[in-house]
Amino acid sequence: MKISAKKLQEIIKSHGRWLRNEEGGERANLRSADLSGADLSSADLSSANLRSADLSGANLRGADLRSADLSGADLSSADLSSADLRSADLRSANLRGANLRSADLSSANLRGANLDKTYYQVVRIGSRRGTTTYCVDDDNVLCGCWNNYKGGTLEEFKTRVESVYGREGNNPNEQYYDEYMAAITFFAAMKEMK
Structure with missing residues (x-):
């Protein structure tokens, strides 16, 4: 009804x-x-x-x-x-x-x-211990409020992680950098298998 x-x-x-x-x-x-x-x-x-x-x-x-x-x-x-x-x-x-x-x-x-569409998620990751979601079909990574909640491509996300958590960033934090880079590697592998 x-x-x-x-x-x-x-x-x-x-x-x-x-x-x-x-x-x-x-x-x-x-x-x-x-x-x-x-x-x-x-x-x-x-x-x-x-x-x-x-x-x-x-x-x-x-x-x-x-x-x-x-x-x-x-x-x-x-x-x-x-x-x-x-x-x-x-x-x-x-x-x-x-x-x-x-x-x-x-x-x-x-x-x-x-x-x-195919989505992959990595949970309890980064400084906010949140969930990072990747849509393979759209090549879009959603991670917290990054890019006004719109996300961006896997390559754009990698650049963002390197600038914020890498040696070039203002707040170098090796643990978060390693976590995000591992997620990026995983997402890239899943994209290749698609």
Whole structure:
């Protein structure tokens, strides 16, 4: 059953109250909901239940989906650019054709997810002990706020690591340099195998 835009806004408002521990708030339960084509741009749906929801073609640009349950959801052709998907459960989700540009997938569970692009992640790396993600198909590395969260090519990332952590940088730190260079070597090997 398709949820109307008005009803969806009511659910999001109630969810916001729930997140703030305010009276009358309720966690968004959109399990198996038909949200295809919905405009959820910049919506705060952190920790929401979106399991098996139909979000195909939805606008989730800049949405906060931290720790949301999106397992089994259909996110095909959805715009997830700049979305915060940290620690989201995306097991068995359909992400074919989804725009994940600048999305933060740190610690997201992508096991069994259907992706039409190949991603590799290295976790607990660098000074922020974060996740560095590489999309082989786009030759794009996402690492924290580097390049305004847009990332860049593997070669650009290598240049950045050398300038920040290498001997030429202002803060030489051999451990971080070695970690990032090992990740770069791994990503380059995966790119060659593609």
